[in-house]
Amino acid sequence: MVDFATVSALLDLYSAYAATVDSSDWDHWPDFFLEDGTYRLQPRENFDAGLPLCLLALESKAMIRDRVYGVKETMYHDPYYQRHVVGIPRILSVTATPAGEEIEAEANYIVFRTKRDGLTEVFNAGRYRDVIRRTEDGLKFRSRLCVYDSDLIPNSVIYPI
Known part of the structure; x- marks a missing residue:
């Protein structure tokens, strides 16, 4: 059983x-x-089949920072707003490791996208599969895997899901 403070x-x-x-x-x-x-x-089809191919794979915080630089400074795209609706996370396991307590959790999500001159549309839906570590600065993601349901997605994903 997980305590209230962790939840x-x-x-x-x-x-x-x-x-x-x-x-x-x-x-x-x-x-x-x-x-x-x-x-x-990662598309659900690849996840379910155990295939490693991902649409986007950032392998460190440095790569995540580089993605931020790309979003802000180098990528040309039609700006849009996002709105996430995230379900209550389900804790799958809690494990003590030498680096600290780790929580494996998952939650369903849906992301709506609104272009400045258009209607709101469903942009992406799926589930997060996360490994989270307790640190001195609070909970941090060791890994965030966004498993999206549709094989068809808009021709570019600019912002994080």
């Missing part, structure tokens, strides 16, 4: 993450990850 911290992590990416606060997005933290977007 509360996990809920705060998930809601703060969504609020950060929904507000386009890209400079703070990497703060949710450990230095060796990973962020991946």
Whole structure:
């Protein structure tokens, strides 16, 4: 059984993450990850088949920071707003490791996209599969895997899911 403080911290992590990416606060997005933290977007078909191919695979916080630089400085795209709706995370396991307590959790998500001159549309839906470590600075993602349900996605994913 997981204590209330851990559940509360996990809920705060998930809601703060969504609020950060929904507000386009890209400079703070990497703060949710450990230095060796990973962020991946993978189609459900590949995940279910155990295939490693991902649409996006960032293998460290340095790569996550580089993605922020790309979003802010180098990528040309039609700007849009995102709005995440994230389900209550389900804790799959809690493990004591030499580096600290790790929580494996998953939560369903849906992301809506609104272009400035258009209607709101469903942009992406799926589930997060996360490994989260308790640190002195609170909970941080060791890995965030976004398993999206549809094989068809818009021709570019610019912002984090």
